[in-house]
Amino acid sequence: MRTLKLFSFPFVAMGTSCALFIYSTRNKANKAAKYAISEVLRIEARYSRYRADSVLSEINLAAEHGAAIDVDEETAGILDYAWSCYRKSSKLFDITSGILRKAWNFSHPILPEQGTLDRILPLIGLEKVIWEPPRLTFTIPGMELDFGGICKEYASDRAAGICKEQGIDHGLVDLGGDINVIGPNPNGEPWHIEIRNPAIPDTAITTIDVARGSLATSGNYERYIDVDGKRYCHILNPLTGWPVRGLSSVSVLAQQCIVAGSVSTIAMLKGKDGIQWLSDIGLPHLWVDGDGAMGKMLPELILF
Numbered sequence: 433m434r435t436l437k438l439f440s441f442p443f444v445a446m447g448t449s450c451a452l453f454i455y456s457t458r459n460k461a462n463k464a465a466k467y468a469i470s471e472v473l474r475i476e477a478r479y480s481r482y483r484a485d486s487v488l489s490e491i492n493l494a495a496e497h498g499a500a501i502d503v504d505e506e507t508a509g510i511l512d513y514a515w516s517c518y519r520k521s522s523k524l525f526d527i528t529s530g531i532l533r534k535a536w537n538f539s540h541p542i543l544p545e546q547g548t549l550d551r552i553l554p555l556i557g558l559e560k561v562i563w564e565p566p567r568l569t570f571t572i573p574g575m576e577l578d579f580g581g582i583c584k585e586y587a588s589d590r591a592a593g594i595c596k597e598q599g600i601d602h603g604l605v606d607l608g609g610d611i612n613v614i615g616p617n618p619n620g621e622p623w624h625i626e627i628r629n630p631a632i633p634d635t636a637i638t639t640i641d642v643a644r645g646s647l648a649t650s651g652n653y654e655r656y657i658d659v660d661g662k663r664y665c666h667i668l669n670p671l672t673g674w675p676v677r678g679l680s681s682v683s684v685l686a687q688q689c690i691v692a693g694s695v696s697t698i699a700m701l702k703g704k705d706g707i708q709w710l711s712d713i714g715l716p717h718l719w720v721d722g723d724g725a726m727g728k729m730l731p732e733l734i735l736f
Contacts, residue, residue: 436602436618441465445472446480446584448608454595455602455618464598468591472607475587479510479579481530491568491577498573502566510582511563517582517694518558524701525694528556529670530578538666541657549673556670585648585693588612592646592689609649612689616643628653630680630720637681637720640730646689650696651681667700678703678722685716685730 439461441452452468454461479488487507494501503511517525535544535552555575562569584607591605592612603614604623616622622643626636630653640647652665652675664675682699686692695713699706707727710717718728 453604468594495570495575500569521698526670531576538655585690588689611647648693649683650700681720683718
């Protein structure tokens with residue numbers, strides 16, 4: 433039996449460092465990586481808010497005018513999932529809340545005026561958008577959609593799926609921490625994935641062994657500002673316009689990365705109430721609260 437070698441393929445997409453780790457022969461690994469990376473870049477191009485020719489920009493042009501637009505099947509699937517998250521999160525996971533970036537700048541330690549937030553909040557709320565597939569109708573002008581909380585995880589799932597289609601049985605996809613484990617190391621050993629300590633992000637708070645499945649983490653340490661000794665992170669409550677409080681980090685494991693990512697984000701949005709919500713959901717998870725306390729519901733080995 434031919435010994436499989438580990439090949440790594442670093443690349444940049446969706447504003448973050450990404451990598452594929454594949455055990456295979458060189459030619460097979462190169463081919464799988466080429467197709468998988470191309471798929472990630474395709475998804476980025478379709479749903480980037482920074483590209484005028486993206487599907488998302490076309491949608492937001494309609495949103496700006498309070499108009500309607502028909503979308504393709506892939507986009508309809510993403511919208512269906514977004515609506516499901518909105519309902520299950522009690523309106524906290526809201527793809528219309530990205531417009532709050534007009535008030536928040538996490539490059540400068542300055543808090544927005546409440547009046548600025550008050551002017552933006554009426555433009556937030558997925559209930560103000562009518563979704564009758566394939567037609568999306570914006571009932572008021574000036575709204576925006578942002579798929580930032582979905583597309584990177586969706587791309588991770590797609591990249592892993594393509595690797596499997598190419599005959600890869602052992603590997604890992606890492607899109608800026610949105611991780612999809614294709615399969616264990618050839619010797620059966622799981623991947624040892626470190627979870628960052630939100631208080632000291634360069635260190636690990638624990639390590640999780642994953643043989644198959646997906647892992648996503650939401651935390652207050654990725655983008656934030658410190659003002660008067662308080663940390664204000666980039667995860668914003670769409671009902672108030674202010675950053676979430678209560679939890680510093682939530683990691684969730686699921687069969688699909690898109691599920692792990694949305695569940696971890698919803699838990700962060702719920703604050704301390706997210707701890708019980710995670711327990712009720714029943715997926716393997718780990719949380720760290722604002723005081724540094726940690727709780728977890730993890731089997732010894734994650735294998736979906």
